[in-house]
Amino acid sequence: MAEELHQVPPPLGYLEADDDGPLRRRDRESMVNKLISTVYSGPTISDIESVLSFTGGGAHHHQNINQLADDAMDNYSSAGVVSTSPPVVFSPKTEVLSKMENKYTLKIKTCGNGLLAEDGYKWRKYGQKSIKNSPNPRSYYRCTNPRCNAKKQVERAMDEADTLLVTYEGLHLHYTYSHFLLQHQQQQAAPDPPPARPPAAAGGGGSTSKKPKLLQPRGCPAAAPIIDDDDAAAAAGDLDLFLLHGGGGGRSSRSSPSRCWQHAAATSPRRRDDGLTMPLGVFPQQETDEDGCGFVDHHRRRQHTCSNNNKGGLLEDVVPLLVRRPCSSTSTPITISRSSSPPPSLSTTTTAASSSVSWNNNPTSPYSIDMAILSNIF
DNA sequence: CGTATTTGACCGGCGC
DNA sequence: GCGCCGGTCAAATACG
Numbered sequence: 001m002a003e004e005l006h007q008v009p010p011p012l013g014y015l016e017a018d019d020d021g022p023l024r025r026r027d028r029e030s031m032v033n034k035l036i037s038t039v040y041s042g043p044t045i046s047d048i049e050s051v052l053s054f055t056g057g058g059a060h061h062h063q064n065i066n067q068l069a070d071d072a073m074d075n076y077s078s079a080g081v082v083s084t085s086p087p088v089v090f091s092p093k094t095e096v097l098s099k100m101e102n103k104y105t106l107k108i109k110t111c112g113n114g115l116l117a118e119d120g121y122k123w124r125k126y127g128q129k130s131i132k133n134s135p136n137p138r139s140y141y142r143c144t145n146p147r148c149n150a151k152k153q154v155e156r157a158m159d160e161a162d163t164l165l166v167t168y169e170g171l172h173l174h175y176t177y178s179h180f181l182l183q184h185q186q187q188q189a190a191p192d193p194p195p196a197r198p199p200a201a202a203g204g205g206g207s208t209s210k211k212p213k214l215l216q217p218r219g220c221p222a223a224a225p226i227i228d229d230d231d232a233a234a235a236a237g238d239l240d241l242f243l244l245h246g247g248g249g250g251r252s253s254r255s256s257p258s259r260c261w262q263h264a265a266a267t268s269p270r271r272r273d274d275g276l277t278m279p280l281g282v283f284p285q286q287e288t289d290e291d292g293c294g295f296v297d298h299h300r301r302r303q304h305t306c307s308n309n310n311k312g313g314l315l316e317d318v319v320p321l322l323v324r325r326p327c328s329s330t331s332t333p334i335t336i337s338r339s340s341s342p343p344p345s346l347s348t349t350t351t352a353a354s355s356s357v358s359w360n361n362n363p364t365s366p367y368s369i370d371m372a373i374l375s376n377i378f
Numbered sequence: 379c380g381t382a383t384t385t386g387a388c389c390g391g392c393g394c
Numbered sequence: 395g396c397g398c399c400g401g402t403c404a405a406a407t408a409c410g
Contacts, residue, residue, distance in 0.1 A: 125383060127402060
């Protein structure tokens with residue numbers, strides 16, 4: 001798996017696929033870094049990359065990521081952000097996670113009302129099941145974007161009544177894709193477009209080896225890109241700031257807070273991908289029907305009305321809002337008990353790896369994070 | 379009337 | 395092969 005990781009170009013490398021020399025690359029890199037630094041003070045994509053450009057996994061990486069988490073905490077603290085406690089705890093499920101991909105569990109304290117804090121995404125419940133040896137049923141949610149395969153499961157912790165176990169699976173690629181689309185379009189306009197990478201190889205990550213379950217209907221790639229004209233437009237609006245967000249500070253990539261999944265076909269021609277390859281194991285969208293996904297059932301309609309509060313960007317694709325901005329929820333207070341706010345905002349696109357990493361080893365760290373998902377996110 | 383939720387049925391993976 | 399169990403489907407129902 002580590003090999004796979006190395007086969008896949010890192011995000012910046014991908015963005016700079018028009019490889020026009022190390023000098024120019026450095027310039028752009030520094031420009032990106034400069035932009036990022038104006039709005040974000042946590043670990044950067046490079047940090048994450050360096051941490052995750054590993055070959056082995058294990059304690060070493062735990063340590064590094066813990067360090068990132070702590071660094072981010074320090075940054076937020078020094079920036080005057082004050083809160084009181086780790087509102088969200090990434091919980092290890094090592095025995096399960098080894099079999100999973102793009103899956104991670106958060107332990108979220110509620111204030112006893114049992115409600116779950118908004119995580120910035122719109123979810124539709126599609127099932128509930130009582131689980132053996134657990135008094136509490138488990139609820140199953142799916143992202144309301146019909147072409148997003150992100151899911152989550154919510155269940156109450158057995159031992160702690162005020163704790164919810166929220167398991168996220170899959171990535172919200174609504175924004176990721178649009179950015180890459182834009183990049184791709186720009187590259188096409190450029191005189192020397194880079195050679196296309198085969199989708200499978202580009203994937204390397206995501207759920208490559210895993211037999212795709214029918215999270216999406218037949219004929220639709222399991223990790224089909226989520227593209228909306230709005231997304232593309234939004235991406236066009238903040239080309240350089242897609243990488244990271246300043247957690248409320250800085251410029252948001254979306255001007256409208258209550259952005260909706262407007263029916264793109266009604267407003268402008270739907271764009272399609274022309275073979276763009278994605279580093280996340282995302283495949284070019286097939287234009288099998290007007291959606292390009294053969295997905296024309298009743299769920300489709302929801303995309304027109306589903307309001308989405310995301311501000312756009314890869315961070316949102318990867319990290320739930322309550323992790324990024326745990327205090328932002330208005331509907332459900334999250335128990336907070338320590339001084340320092342958001343957990344490390346990690347944002348990057350990247351590839352799969354199989355090792356699991358943990359942010360859970362440092363007892364002094366305000367955030368106890370175990371994320372096997374990082375193996376696929378980063 | 380359109381959308382969201384509920385809930386029993388169904389399906390597939392896994393262990394025995 | 396069989397049964398258990400978790401996950402998903404989809405019709406029925408609730409809601410605004």
